[in-house]
Amino acid sequence: MAKILLRVNGASRTLDADPQMPLLYALRNDLDLRGPRFGCGKGQCGACSVLLDGHVVRSCSVPMAAVADRSITTLEGLGSSAKPSVVQQAFIDEQAAQCGYCANGMVVAATALLKSNPHPSEDQIRTALAGNLCRCGTHTRIVRAVQRAASQQA
Ligand code: FES
Ligand code: FES
Structure with a gap:
C-alpha cells in the first residue's frame, strides 16, 4: 500500500492504495464516481474511459x-x-443511448476528440470512437450527437 495523491475533477484526495490497483477501482469504490463504468476490465470496451491530462485513457x-x-x-x-x-446535451438531444452502458465512455471520448479536432468529419468521428464498443448498435445516433456537439460548441 502507498499514499497516492489523486487530482480528480479539480479536487485533490490522498488514498491509501495498492500502486498496481486499476484507477477505475479507486474512482468507483473510493471516490464514489460512477461515471467511469466497469465493462470488460481488460482495456477493450471503453466503458471506463476518463481523461488523463486531457487524453482519453x-x-x-x-x-x-x-x-x-x-x-x-x-x-x-x-x-x-x-x-x-x-x-452531454447533444447526446441527450439525439437520444444517443439504448441501454446507455457505453454512453459515458462515448461522451468522454467525444469530448477529447472535439478538443483536438473541433470539426471532425464523419469518418474521423467513427475512427475516434471505434474502440468504444456499443452492444446496442446505437452508433448512428452517437455519430449524430458528436456532429451536433461540433456544430454547437463555441
Ligand atoms: S472496462 Fe475498461 S476498457 Fe472495458
Ligand atoms: S447503448 Fe447499450 S451499449 Fe451502447
Missing part, C-alpha cells in the same frame, strides 16, 4: 502508480444534470 488498465498528481477528469467533471456540457 481506459481507467481499468491504468495503475494508480501512473496517475499520481496528474489531472483526471471523469464524466462528472464534464458537466452535470443541471448543467450538461455541450457534448
